[in-house]
Amino acid sequence: MISLENLEIGQEAFIRSFNNSDLSYKLIEMGCLPGEKITLSKIAPLGCPLAIHVAGYELSLRKEEARTIIVEPVA
Amino acid sequence: MSLNQNNNIKVALIGNPNAGKSTLFNALTGLNQKTGNYSGVTVDKHEGRTEFKFNDLVYDISIVDLPGTYSFFPxxxxxxxxCDFLVQNKENVDVxxxxxxxxxLxxxxLLATQAIDLKYKTVVALNMIDEADQQFIKIDMEGLRNVLGVEVVPTDSRNQNGINELKQAITRAKSSDSFFYDISHKQKNEDFTYKEFLKTxxxxxxxxxxxDQLYRYNTINYILAKHIHTPEQLSKKETxxxxxxxxxxxxFGYLFLLFVLFLVFQFIFFIAEYPMSWIEGGFLALQEFISSHLPHGQLSDLLSNGVLAGISGVLMFIPQIALLFLFIGILEDSGYMARASFIMDKLMRKFGLNGKSVIPLISGTACAVPSIMGTRTIGSYKERLITVFILPLISCSARLPVYTLIIALIYPDNSFLGVFNVKGIVLMGMYLLGFFVTLVTAWFMKRxxxxxxxxxxxxxxxxxxxxxxxSISIMVLNKVKVFVLDAGKIILAISIILWFLSSHGPGKEFDELSQKIEVAQTSGSELQLRELKTQQLEKSYVGKLGHFIEPAIRPLGFDWKIGISLVTSFAAREVFVGTMATIYGANEENTSIKQKLQNETNEAGKPVYNMAVCWSLLLFYAFALQCMSTIATVKRETKSWKWPLLQLVFMTTLAYVSAFGVYQLLS
Incomplete structure (x- = not known):
């Protein structure tokens, strides 16, 4: 298990849990559900924010927000 | 609440951001819109009407376009x-x-199932259905209708398809018998409603x-699996x-952004000048017409120099506002704004700003007024407030005539630093200084x-x-309307007050001068007339005000003559040059004012406009909020006097302290 910020571009993973309760409400609302498959699609040139494909669309989040999402990379 | 009795239907539109809600609103109502307020908040309320004939009945449908939201947990x-609008049912929504x-989908x-659970008569508009078709997404409409229990209408608001069908569905809308909340709520409490749940x-x-959210997503996954087929590879997403x-x-990302900013800059700064000069020219001609065709007197003077000058001052902003919003509309609509935000966010966040602050900051070099209106696109309230607060510190085009005049006083045309003209360097320095102070202020504001x-x-x-x-032209039109009607009122009021103060004065002296001017206008020489006008201005209320504030501005090196110009240029910074011309009896050409100012000496016979005074003036105009239109716009955008007044106090203090510092340092 690693946090989303440690994924590489193009890498797929399943969301497992959140380690920040406050933020998890917003993330769930945006379709980042536990069990959902995501792909890290891009990282901004300055290293933050990054973007993921989730629930059929593309979502951008800041690094500290990505850090709160625990994922399991697809083997 | 039978609809057919009076056929008036009150509709509220709700949806996710980027679901095409505003385009749908425009397709439904066309130009039949107005922008108002929700009580006590900064959010604009968009309302519109449409008439709809169906089955020999005429329906009058009024529509509120609610702000975009992702769920009912705001x-x-x-x-x-x-959310409050619907959960508290503030305005008796029918559909x-x-x-x-x-x-x-x-x-x-998620939002749709929550909305359905509120038990309004509901219609689901499946918007962007054309794109779904192109992506080979197959939707079982009948199945979706059954499972949601409400009307489902496919629409393509961008191409105006499905709009009539949507209006028909509105006339026969019903509330759903299905519910999507967890049934155990109901088991625990017989009277459970989702509306009450949301209230608490x-x-x-x-x-x-x-x-609640996880439960809904479970149900949604089930609905999607049963009624929607989505192919794996999506061509649109590949593009x-x-x-x-x-x-x-x-x-290339930054180069492209630079190119976009360059275009915006060119349009706001240079292209807008043409229509602006037409407006100005038109009003000048009108003013001249009035003063030559109406009998001389208070009323014609009020009309031409108070009211018309004020209106022209309001209308002058329209080209810049329209052009900036044309750009913002294109950037938002195309999806590029989100990318600009994506690559700029880290940099801008250091200063408490937002990736989307970039466009307003650049257009601020032309004019703060449209730029402040352009901060609407910034989602975070705090970051938007900071952007609005710092924008007037950026050197705008109205400061240019002031800078040019003052710099010319202290640096001769032919002074060079290496191959570079010193005047040019100083002018650029003033712009850079503006940017620097803007960012520093933002940094403090953030904390x-x-x-x-x-x-x-x-x-x-x-x-x-x-x-x-x-949809972009409707948006541009709405923005212009809002500015002219809301901020315009304040600008007009202030310019009439300023007109009164400079065209009236206490005591006999002022009236005598007015009579002399009238005589001189027909028989006297131009020089005589200018001298009389100088005297008249000094004896007017504005003149008295200039004398009155002299003790306060002495430490900055300013005399009462500059004091008068400070008062009048509160209308707009560039008025400074015109007032100085009147005070020194010069005509409005720069060279003429420049000579008069350079020849001005104090009691000791030394020139008044020396290095210290001029730099003090430069810094004062760089930082002071000498612009009633900005104040009116900030009031309109933040919906309170708190922020414009804070801004006025802060910027005036900053201007005073830095002018004081540089004057004491150089003299």
Whole structure:
């Protein structure tokens, strides 16, 4: 298990849990559900924010927000 | 609440951001719109009407376009407006239309199921159905209708398809018998309604809230599996990914952004000048016509120099506002704004700003007024407030005539530093100084401003789409209307007050001078007339005011003559040059004023406009909020006098202290 910020571009993973309760409400609302498959699609040139494909669309989040999402990379 | 009795239907539109809600609103109402306020908040309220004939009946449908929201658990002020409006049923809504992005059903259905659970008569508009078709997304309409229990209408608001069908569905809308909340609520409490649930829990962050969302997503996954077929590979998204390779590239991404900013700058700064000069010229001709055709007197003077001057001062902003919003509309609609925000966010955040602050900051070099209106696109309330607060510190085009005149006084045309002209360097320095102070102020604001809103950056990167001329032009029109009607009132009022103060004076002296001027206008020489006008201005209320504030501005090196110009140029900075011309009896050409100012000496026979005084003036005009239009616009955009007054106090203090510092240093 690693946090989303440690994924590489193009890498797929399943969301497992959140380690920040406050933020998890917003993330769930945006379709980042536990069990959902995501792909890290891009990282901004300055290293933050990054973007993921989730629930059929593309979502951008800041690094500290990505850090709160625990994922399991697809083997 | 039978609809058919009076055939008036009150509709509320709700939907996710980027679901095409505003385009649908425009398609439904056309130009039949007005912009108002929700009580006590900064959010604009968009309302419109449409008439609809169906089955020999005429329906009068009035529509409120609620701010976009992702769910009924609001996270921002805008979202809270939308949610409260429906949960508290503030205005007796008859029919709720939920706008859903058909290409992005999973996330959009979260809001839709919540909306349906409120038990309004509901219609779901499956918008962007054309794109869903292109992506080979197959939707079983009948199945969706049955499972949701409400009317479902496919629409393509960008091409105006399905609009009539949507209006028909509105006339026969019903509330759903299905519910999507957890049934155990009902088992525990017979009287459970989702509306009451939201009234108590919508602002909470509790397990019960999380459980509600997860429960809904479970149901949605079931609905999607049963009624929607989505192919794996999506062509539209591939195009978007290809364009993104350029727009978020470490080199080309910034070059492209630079190019976009360059275009915006060119249009706001140079192209807008043509229509602005037409407006100015038209009004000057009108003013001349009035003063030569109406009998001389108070009334004609008020009309031409007070009212008309004020109106022209308001209308002058229209080209810049329209052009800036044309650009913002294109950038937002196409999806590029989200990418600009994506690559600039880290940099801007250091200063408490937002990736989307970039466009207003650049257009601020032309004019703060449209730029402040342009901060609407910034989602975070705090970051938007900071951007609005610092924008007037950027050197705008109205400062240019002031800078040019003063710099010319102390640096001769032919002074060079190496191959560079010194005047040019100083002018550029003033612009850079403006930017520097702007960023420093933002940095402090970031630490000072406390807002009760959790800041998320979590932001959708929508697929690229062609911008739609119709919805952008309606948006531009609305912005211009809002400015002219709201901010325009304040600008007009202040300019009439300033007219009164400079064309009236206490005591006999002023009246005698007025009579002399009238005589001189027919028989006297131009020189005589100018001298009389100089005397008249000194004896007017503004003149008295200039004398009155002299002790306060002495430490900055300013005399009462500059004092008068400070008072009049509160209308707009460039008025400084015109007032100085009147005071020194010069005509309005720069060389003439320049000579008069350079020849001005004090009691000791030394020139008044020396290095110290001029630099003091430069810094004062760089930082002081000498612009009633900015104040009126900030009032309009923040919906309170608190922020414009804070801004006025802060900027005046900053201007005073720095002018004082540089004057004491150099003299």
């Amino acid at each position: 996270k921002t002020i805008d979202e809270k407006i939308a 709720l239309v939920v706008v859903v992005d058909a290409t992005n 999973k996330r959009n259905l 829990h919508s602002a909470e962050k509790s397990e019960i809230v999380k459980a 978007t990914a290809r364009i993104d390779k350029l727009t978020t590239h470490p080199v 000072l401003v406390k807002v009760k809103e959790t800041s998320f950056f979590v932001m959708e990167l929508p697929v690229y789409r062609w911008p739609q001329a119709k």
